[in-house]
Amino acid sequence: MYRIQDSPKVALRLFQYIKAAFEEQDINPIPLNYYLWYQYYKGDNPQFRQEMDAILKDEMGYSDRIGRRLYNDYFAVDTTTSEFDKALRRLINLMVKKIHVWNEKLDTHSHELEDSTARLKEQNLNIDDVRQITSNVLNTANSMQQTNIEFQQAMLENSQEIQKLRQQLLAVQTESLQDELTEVGNRKALNMAMEQALEEAKEYGTKFCLVITDIDHFKKFNDTYGHLIGDSVLRYFAKVIKRNQGSNEQIFRYGGEEFVLILKNTTLQEAYQRAEDLRNQVSSAHLKLKNSNQEIKMITASFGIAELQPEQDNQDSIFARADKALYQAKREGRNRVITEQDE
Numbered sequence: 001m002y003r004i005q006d007s008p009k010v011a012l013r014l015f016q017y018i019k020a021a022f023e024e025q026d027i028n029p030i031p032l033n034y035y036l037w038y039q040y041y042k043g044d045n046p047q048f049r050q051e052m053d054a055i056l057k058d059e060m061g062y063s064d065r066i067g068r069r070l071y072n073d074y075f076a077v078d079t080t081t082s083e084f085d086k087a088l089r090r091l092i093n094l095m096v097k098k099i100h101v102w103n104e105k106l107d108t109h110s111h112e113l114e115d116s117t118a119r120l121k122e123q124n125l126n127i128d129d130v131r132q133i134t135s136n137v138l139n140t141a142n143s144m145q146q147t148n149i150e151f152q153q154a155m156l157e158n159s160q161e162i163q164k165l166r167q168q169l170l171a172v173q174t175e176s177l178q179d180e181l182t183e184v185g186n187r188k189a190l191n192m193a194m195e196q197a198l199e200e201a202k203e204y205g206t207k208f209c210l211v212i213t214d215i216d217h218f219k220k221f222n223d224t225y226g227h228l229i230g231d232s233v234l235r236y237f238a239k240v241i242k243r244n245q246g247s248n249e250q251i252f253r254y255g256g257e258e259f260v261l262i263l264k265n266t267t268l269q270e271a272y273q274r275a276e277d278l279r280n281q282v283s284s285a286h287l288k289l290k291n292s293n294q295e296i297k298m299i300t301a302s303f304g305i306a307e308l309q310p311e312q313d314n315q316d317s318i319f320a321r322a323d324k325a326l327y328q329a330k331r332e333g334r335n336r337v338i339t340e341q342d343e
């Protein structure tokens with residue numbers, strides 16, 4: 001749900017700009033694009049505006065895919081994280097209050113001690129006075145010890161609570177980056193991983209290859225066997241990719257029947273070999289229906305690969321080249337691997 005809170009007059013004016021830009025640049029008129037372009041013309045987020053300006057200047061221009069990424073980067077609100085954030089703030093406020101109370105108590109105790117020390121210096125103290133003062137000092141020392149124990153106990157409980165919150169937060173964050181069906185990274189995780197890989201490439205000169213793979217004629221498969229068996233095939237496909245996952249390799253489900261691999265420190269030739277192995281494993285599998293043991297139609301997949309060009313690539317450009325190679329693989333008859341060099 002995209003919310004706009006401006007007056008109708010402002011909204012109307014911005015929509016007029018959007019309408020003209022959509023026509024001129026052939027932008028897909030879907031709600032997400034309207035929302036993003038509205039934010040662009042409104043200009044409240046300078047960083048977003050700057051990135052949009054750069055995209056519009058680039059020859060690849062704006063696309064739905066870029067729009068989805070921009071929305072995730074700038075406008076999607078992670079409600080689970082903000083809930084944890086609130087809980088953590090509450091806990092920290094509580095700790096700060098406890099520290100104040102502890103400080104006040106300690107202040108009172110040290111004043112009591114100072115009073116007792118001052119009294120000890122008085123002339124003409126009799127034995128009863130000294131007894132009284134000594135007993136006061138002891139009482140104060142006892143109270144101090146008690147205050148300390150209580151304080152330590154409270155701090156321990158709070159830090160355990162914080163630890164628990166942190167663990168829950170980590171679990172939720174991991175979950176929010178995982179595709180539920182196939183248990184590989186989801187699109188959000190892919191965006192983050194791409195960003196990181198590009199930063200590493202800039203900083204350390206490390207290269208990577210991007211592989212996009214898509215199960216062939218999956219619509220027909222769903223139509224023949226139903227979506228539930230289609231889902232099992234998606235899980236199976238992800239399992240095959242995960243089975244020989246190298247330490248330099250990250251796997252994501254981009255959406256539908258499309259998966260993406262980031263292969264770090266890998267040449268185009270090595271990436272091709274890895275994709276060929278996967279293609280062979282998938283196409284040679286004999287899958288059976290669980291209930292009837294009936295063998296189901298062979299599944300195949302097509303692959304497109306691009307290698308990072310560190311000087312000029314960004315997330316969208318390397319993705320577009322791998323996507324183009326994949327499209328070529330589909331056009332040439334599917335069940336094949338095409339690298340950007342083969343085109």
Ligand SMILES: Nc1nc2c(ncn2[C@@H]2O[C@H](COP(=O)(O)OP(=O)(O)OP(=O)(O)O)[C@@H](O)[C@H]2O)c(=O)[nH]1
Pocket residue numbers: 181214215216217218219220222226227228229230231234255256257330334
């Ligand atoms: N079972 C199942 N099907 C899905 C899921 N996500 C997307 N699909 C289906 O995947 C199919 C993709 O179809 P198309 O994009 O037309 O592609 P295709 O039939 O694989 O054809 P090519 O890619 O050209 O080989 C559609 O029928 C979607 O409904 C999912 O999570 N589960």
